[in-house]
Amino acid sequence: MKILVTDPIADAGLDRLREAGHDVVTAYDVEGADLREQIRDAAGLIVRSGTKVDAELLDAAPELVIVGRAGIGVDNIDIDAATERGVIVANAPEGNxxxxxxxxxxxxxxxxxxxxxxxxxxxxxxxxxxxxxxxxxxxxxxxxxxxxxxxxxxxxxxxxxxxxxxxxxxxxxxxxxxxxxxxxxxxxxxxxxxxxxxxxxxxxxxxxxxxxxxxxxxxxxxxxxxxxxxxxxxxxxxxxxxxxxxxxxxxxxxxxxxxxxxxxxxxxxxxxxxTPHLGASTEAAQENVATSAADQVIAAINDEPVVNALNAPSVDRSAFPRVRPYIGLAETAGRIAVQLFDGRVNSVEVEYAGDIAEEEVEIVTASALKGVFRPLEVRVNAVNAPGVAEERGIDVTESKTSQSDVFQSRVSVVVSDGEEDIRVCGTLFAGDDPRIVQIDGYRVDAIPHGHMLVARNHDKPGVIGFIGTVLGENNVNIAGMYNGRETIGGEALTVYSLDSEVPDELIEQLEEDERIIRAQYLALNNE
The missing domain is CATH 3.40.50.720 (NAD(P)-binding Rossmann-like Domain)
Incomplete structure (x- = not known):
């Protein structure tokens, strides 16, 4: 990844970035249009007090993940503009x-x-x-x-x-x-x-x-x-x-x-x-703020906690290994829920049950919101998702209970329009293997990856075979299938994990059968 450094920092910080495998570009005397061109493909930006990071500069940086301030003051950085664009802002408050x-x-x-x-x-x-x-x-x-x-x-x-x-x-x-x-x-x-x-x-x-x-x-x-x-x-x-x-x-x-x-x-x-702003001008302080800023840029690009983030949910580094697997699980549950929901989303609730309820889960909740808002034609991530919810008037609630059912930990995302809602629940098998275990009350055991087809149907013989035949005829391979039903002969819900996307014509073909109540294609990891 390209890391742009626009104000001088200690070599120790630059070396830390290079050792992590990043391409470090220093541009200490670049400004205006030249700076906007330099930042165009940068994933990280490190500044001190000399570079003004405003909305115009951020708009020129579609790939930017984080702005790291090698020092404590951030009055030269428009934090609100960065948050709106999903860019983390982090400083190094302890180094100097x-x-x-x-x-x-x-x-x-x-x-x-x-x-x-x-x-x-x-x-x-x-x-x-x-x-x-x-x-x-x-x-x-x-x-x-x-x-x-x-x-x-x-x-x-x-x-x-x-x-x-x-x-x-x-x-x-x-x-x-x-x-x-x-x-x-x-x-x-x-x-x-x-x-x-x-x-x-x-x-x-x-x-x-x-x-x-x-x-x-x-x-x-x-x-x-x-x-x-x-x-x-x-x-x-x-x-x-x-x-x-x-x-x-x-x-x-x-x-x-x-x-x-x-x-x-x-x-x-x-x-x-x-004195000419000498407060941080010691050899130790310069090295400390440089390496601290570099470490936070590296962490952000690696999707790890940014301990001094000023506008992003954070988690204690020691607790992060326990929370990290649930970040992706919550985002996927949010993506599934919003794609299955037909109404206008007025509220989102994220529920935690079991061991995960004992942890700090702000970053997990933000990731669930990221999944819910994924269809929006704006860049949404864990940094700006809470702000997107507030801007759109969507109520967000978080609930915890130490009690869980058969699972050690469970995360549920519920989207609602005030009258109807849909709930998607997930858990981890063997500590880090994500599974969707419930969709709208139906017990399933689905691996949330790639392409999925969710079919609601009447529980009658031959339905699953019919769906498999239609998929096969359209060259869509089934990687896994997970079926849940309310009662014998009642309604059932089946989740198919697929190797490729499902065209609209295939959905129409399925829904022409009177046994199929609804068929929905879900894209889980397309960009």
Whole structure:
């Protein structure tokens, strides 16, 4: 598979992709129409912050399976557009966590002790010892906006140096904050109490401009640290607050526009320390994010769990071997159900019984939806299937029971129009051999593969022979047959596994016989 890499990453990541057998193409200075041409046949794309992955670029990539971000921030990637097109977006949030946390701590000391300013003056020949009176971090309060991975690592480090920790994060539990020794509070309270304010949130519509002039005024004679994302802090307001003495200083590693404009007001204020987005710039971090992004691209192409997927169902890697066989089974059950169903699908229910009910099955449910929506003239996969259901107003439910019938585990897909429904149940024999064991209440034992014919008929002698004869006369070979009936002489359902497709004329020929209630051809693995 072709993997396109459009921003420089460590050689370790490129080597990982090549060792997996992929064709790696680097295009670091390509953009516009040339980039769209390069991505046309790519299965994977790896970027950093330099490449804008928007709807236009995604539309030029019909083969694309995954966009891997070698780093944590994904504000340069249109995740909604990727999801609509069934493209996984995954980042590498852990690879540079330690590096970003350490850089934040370094920036705290740099601004509190005026290290860059004193260094520059000494290099210029000035011994300005009396001009700088630093502040210690011990017994000071650290306000943390965003207690995610990096925020937690900063809390551990600066908390260990004697700082009191108060944090604003609506998405973290009090118990986790307690473990870190941090007190949770609303943003205004954090600003009022903090001597140092450090920011560790992603850039989103909710966080853009989160810290403006009013918020900066609440800090008093404090310091602002931002090694997360530019745009969260109003840079002009920050420069003014420090220059006017409202704030003691600030240290920034990220900016709303990068590279930073030489005319930025931030550069005119001596008490503001700036670095050119160095938070992840350590040898270990660069290698970690590169190999992490590569591993996730490889996993996506191999239909394995993508552990840091931002828009796709995921499963713990240790649990994946137990769940994986049911992914294909659920998709096939969904495909069978929707092809047999005559009504307009208003709802889909996926039922789990037995051992499989004990597992995390979000990815299995998404695969069942993928099967149901397969006839749509859009690209549907486990990434965008839940969104397709919501967009079309189709209710999706998931139910579990530890009780199963004769099978250790069973997965059922039920499609309904609100009045009529059809249920298709499947299980695994010997751990990984998929079987369809029930269709609309009829017990069968069908191998779900290739081409199938499902015939509903009156249970009378000679029907199966008649169907076999018609198939034979039309050069369609039977690979297997599975029959179920309600009662002797009642209705029966027979599933035929075939070696080739069934033409419409053959279906018409079968249904001309009064003993045949309905005959339906199912295509299970055609693309």
């Amino acid at each position: 966590v330690r590096a970003a946390a350490e850089h934040t701590v370094a920036m705290a000391f740099a601004v509190a002790r005026s290290i860059p300013q004193a260094h520059a003056r000494l290099k210029d020949g000035e011994w300005a010892k009396g001009d700088y009176l630093g502040r210690e971090v011990n017994n000071k309060t650290l306000g943390i906006v965003g207690l995610g991975r990096v925020g937690q690592e900063v809390a551990k480090r600066l908390g260990a140096l004697g700082m009191d920790l108060v944090a604003y994060d609506p998405y973290i539990s009090e118990s986790r904050a307690d473990q870190l020794g941090a007190e949770l509070a609303e943003l205004d309270e954090v600003l009022d109490r903090a001597d140092f304010l450090t920011i560790h949130t992603p850039l989103t519509p909710e966080t853009e401009g989160l810290i403006g002039s009013e918020e900066l005024a609440r800090l008093g004679d404090g310091f602002v640290l931002n090694c997360a994302r530019g745009g969260i802090v109003d840079e002009a307001a920050l420069a003014a607050a420090v220059e006017e003495g409202t704030l003691a200083g600030a240290a920034l590693d990220v900016f709303a526009d990068e590279p930073l404009d030489p005319d930025s007001p931030l550069l005119d204020v001596d008490e503001i320390v700036v």
